[in-house]
Amino acid sequence: xxxxxxxxxWTIANFNHDGTSSKRRLATIRxxxxxxxxxxxxxxxxxxxxxx
Numbered sequence: 001x002x003x004x005x006x007x008x009x010w011t012i013a014n015f016n017h018d019g020t021s022s023k024r025r026l027a028t029i030r031x032x033x034x035x036x037x038x039x040x041x042x043x044x045x046x047x048x049x050x051x052x
Contacts, residue, residue: 010029
């Protein structure tokens with residue numbers, strides 16, 4: 001992730017909190033207009049989460 005962020009334009013969008021009792025903050029990181037999660041999935045460094 002650091003390699004992706006370093007040297008590229010990126011933005012972070014803060015959305016809401018998750019539905020757990022800890023109320024974790026949810027956000028999306030975009031690197032050159034592509035979601036960081038999608039980049040990691042395409043590089044087989046992450047797996048997609050369950051759909052709600």
